[in-house]
Amino acid sequence: MDIPYLRGKVAAQAHVGLPDGTVEEEYARDGFSGRYAHLYRGRPPVAWSRIEGPLRPRAYDTRELVSGGDALGRRALLENADARLHVAAIDQPMPYLFRNADGDELMFVHAGAGQLETDFGPLAYREGDYLLVPRGTMYRLVPTSPTRLLTVETTGELGVPERGLLGQHALFDPAVIEVPTPRGRGTLGPDARGEWQVVVQRERALTHVFYRHDPLDVVGWKGTLAPMRLNVADIRPVSSERYHLPPTAHATFAAAGVVVCTFLPRPLETGDPRALRVPFYHSNIDYDEVLFYHHGEFFSRTGIAPGMITFHPQGIHHGPQPGAAERVGEATRTNEIAVMIDTRRPLHPTEAADGIERADYWTSWQERTR
Ligand SMILES: [Fe+2]
CATH class of the missing domain: 2.60.120.10 (Jelly Rolls)
Incomplete structure (x- = not known):
């Protein structure tokens, strides 16, 4: 521990009993x-x-961004090499599946409800949810009411920080995290050509991959890496x-x-x-x-x-x-x-x-x- 220096008029402890007039x-x-x-x-x-x-x-007043943006309905507002912050307004199901190969995505649901369909199965979302989609997971948003999202795209892997002396159940018990159960199919049907489209983002460029079958065909999964949902109401x-x-x-x-x-x-x-x-x-x-x-x-x-x-x-x-x-x-x-x-x-x-x-x-x- 560094020993603190004290010079002049100071409070004995941080944030308590400030010297008068300071x-x-x-x-x-x-x-x-x-x-x-x-x-x-x-x-x-x-x-x-x-x-x-x-x-x-x-x-910034994101309420002024009513619609528009890319096909994910989103617009980037602030960015650096580690993070890109977007806001999105969507009221229609995405017409394709999306896979971000640049980074993890953490979506915060400011308003609305619907489904996040993923490789791992669907997650129902509602206001106050964090939806964490690891880099490389295919997903599609299917709103059932107009949805506004704040999305943080991170180059590094997103995780939950250690709680240290607060203990492993502090802030939220990890048992409240919801992960998807697979259904073997999504809700997107084939397009006019009988194909399903997956849009892949890498170095911010988009590649379009087409299938003649529904790519959301996972019938089971096991492991430690998956999309997850956490609602702020479960954070203590x-x-x-x-x-x-x-x-x-x-x-x-x-x-x-x-x-x-x-x-x-x-x-x-x-x-x-x-x-x-x-x-x-x-x-x-x-x-x-x-x-x-x-x-x-x-x-x-x-x-x-x-x-x-x-x-x-x-x-x-x-x-x-x-x-x-x-x-x-x-x-x-x-x-x-x-x-x-x-x-x-x-x-x-x-x-x-x-x-x-x-x-x-x-x-x-x-x-x-x-
Ligand atoms: Fe601050």
Whole structure:
């Protein structure tokens, strides 16, 4: 353990009993798990008057993407070599099967219901589901109601992070994960030529493979690799009534260079009036941070509604907006559901993202004067 240095006016413990007239910034490596310093500042580091240059907090309103995109109904918004984030709106069954040979796909069902047909059999999906499709698995989405998805495509293999001292049943018992049971057939019929089409993506190029039989013909499978479904209602977050836990406490999935966390309704830090109840200020010095707002009220972000995305790049601070501490007020719980995607490498917004950007989001911290 590194011995911490203490200089000047500091709190005895992180996130508790800040010196009067200060705000706390956590400056830390490796997404808060590495070396760190807490800086007690006179003003929030987000109280900028102007920002010039490419970096700034960004917000995107995916509700403006009603339809369109590729035949999977999706559009990429942010991407790097490890991850590609898409949103999709689909209301028709896919006319072909799809196999992603570039990466794993983690789909989060923001709205809608239907079936995910796969090599391994079908999975029924509903709002709040994570659907994990490993690289190379053939699938087809068959919505029964208009479906909106957030999809994270990862170059590395997605898995569930170790729980360490919390134990193997923490956050969710792996027994709640659902895997498909094969049926030996899909629901897609042959096209006009009597063929079934499989679209394969490799290095983002599409190859079309045709069969004269239904390729979803698996009648049995065994092993440790399969598509899976996990609903956020089955995730049981940990919390402390006296300590604001870092976002890593809510990690749900991880791949090389990518961490996916789920923020769920939970008690606030009501056990000590000196304990911080809103997130501390920080700049992500080792991760870019994306939040997808799924459901509820987001007290630390004004002007953010379900279906919106915020993007906080490395190097620019973020934290609660002005008035967040007051808005928390006497609340004893948070009712928000949000998905966070943190990436090691910088993410780059696409043109589709530029088209739905809320250009004034970076100004939303400005009013704060003390
Ligand atoms: Fe953050």
